[in-house]
Amino acid sequence: MSEELFDLIIVGAGPAGLTACLYASRSLLKTLLLEKGPIGGQDLIENYPGFPGGISGYELIERIQKQLEDYEYQFLQEEVIDLQEVEEVKEVHLSSGKVLKAKAVILALGAKLRKLGVPGEREFTGRGVSYCAICDGPFFKGEEVAVIGGGNTALQEAIYLTKYVKKVYLIHRRETFRATSILQERVKKNPQIEIIVPSVIEEIKGSDKVEKIVYRNLKSNEKRELEVAGVFIFIGHEPETGWLKGKLEMDESGFIIVDREMRTSRPGIFACGDCVSKKFRQIINACGEGAVAALNAEEYIKNLEK
Amino acid sequence: MGACKVTDQDFEKEVLQSPIPVLVDFWAAWCGPCRAIAPVIDELAEEYAGRVKVCKLNVDENPLTPGKYGIRAIPTLIIFKNGQPVETIVGAVSKATLVNALNKVLG
Known part of the structure; x- marks a missing residue:
């Protein structure tokens, strides 16, 4: 495969990368999709249009993977460790030692869950510290837990957890929440949720x-x-760039700077989804950006041939 | 062939008394990350056939064993050797991470 020249290599198979792949394969670009591991996903997405009642990230x-089955593209489960440009050809280096070549690259690297970074967090991961309420909520039936964060995810998961636990302490470092109004209202009305603000966690003990x-x-x-049996942490994401x-x-946090057409500072390299520098990280943005990146990559590749 | 199924009832016989190391995937149907790693678990079952036994335990249907091992998050993957847990991995990790853990236990 190393001698092969792809039209497009997409790095990352979350919503942004998969949507880019959908557009690219429908444009009949010779496309390779790379993903290093299982794809994370939010528990419940209530704001993605077309899914009444919500849908889980997974x-x-x-569903997008299934939709892609109708089209032609290649997929490899590999980790990308380097990206080099040799004149107009992009070289994608994999941790397995392989080097893949393409005319254009789309980086849809996503972001990883941000950790609190306090004593006890790492030691107790899987023993009370959790980053997924749907996965781990049922293990805390009738107990008291803390939820950390003030965005949509934190409030959504706090509400979800009240199905299982006796009480949720919602702890946030600011006095006001960033989450959307409807979630704030639901949280305030829920007798099982106690809000503790503006406060920060210093240590997790046990x-x-x-x-x-x-x-x-x-x-x-x-x-x-x-005294809590569980600590559920939802404090956003950080890039892996x-x-x-x-x-x-x-940008200063390591998110990739792109223009409105999803072009990075290098020609033929595009980026989309949670790895790009922006104010709001929403799945619908990621998908939209994936589409824009793929269409611009197609145009870029066609212009190369002129 | 894929990973085999174990329960609270046959855990002792299938896992603790196994002559070769056993990787147990504690999972449930309602857990997205569990679904995400399921294909990798099946691949490992094939690739390590004869050297490591790869099993799945549904925590919904079998609450006793996860309770015994203090599991409070899924997926949790535990590698047992001679009846003892020797490696515990929490969360949907990459295949490479699991391969490293298995190779470490195999020595």
């Missing part, structure tokens, strides 16, 4: 599993302990 992914957390009120600076440093323009 189900949405499965013997062999989570037993309590230490938090500090940012206004009074007062420290308190809270370290390997691209110096090659593409990025």
Whole structure:
């Protein structure tokens, strides 16, 4: 495969990458899709149009994958470690040692869940510390848990958890939530949710599993302990773009800078989805950007041939 | 062939008394990440056939075993050797991570 020249290599098979692949394969571009591992997904998406009652991130992914079965493209489960440009050809280097070549590349790298970075978080992951309420909520039936964060995901999951747990402490570092109004209203009306703001977690404690957390009120600076069996952390995402440093323009957090056409600072290299620098990270944006990236990649490839 | 199914009832016989190491995938139908790694688990079952036994335990139908091993998140993958848990991996990790863990246990 190393001698083969693809029209397009798409790195990442989340919503952005899969949508780009859908558009590219329908444009009959010789397309290769790369994904290093299982694709993360949010528990429940209530704001993706066309799915009354909501859909889980994994189900949405499965549906796009199914839709792609009608078209021709290649898929490899491999990790990309480097991207080089040799004149107009892009070389995609894999951790397996393989080097793949393409006329254009779309980076749909996604982002990983941000960690709190407090003592106890790593040790107790899977023993009370969780990043997925649907997966792990049922293990906390009748117990008290803390949810950390103030965005849509945090509030959505706090509400979801009340189906199983006795009580949710919703802890957020600011006094106001970023989440959409309807979720804020649902949280405030829910008698099982107690809001603790503006506060930050300082430590997660326990013997062999989570037993309590230490938090500090940012206004009074007062420290308190809270007995909880679980800590569910939803504080956003961070990029995994370290390997691209110096090659593409990025913002100070490491998200890739693109223009409205999803072009990066290098010709023929496009980026879309959660890995690009922007204010709002929504699945619908990721899909829309994937489409735009693929259409612009197609135009770029056609112009190369002129 | 894919991964085999184990239950609370046959866990002792199929996992703890197994002469070769056993990878147990604790999963449930309502867990998206579990579904995401299921194909990888089946691939490992084929690739390590004869060297490592790869099993799946549904935590919904079998609450005793996950309770015994303190499982509070799924997917959790535990590698057992001579009846003892020797490696625990939490979450939907890449195939490479699982391959490394298995090779470490195989020595």
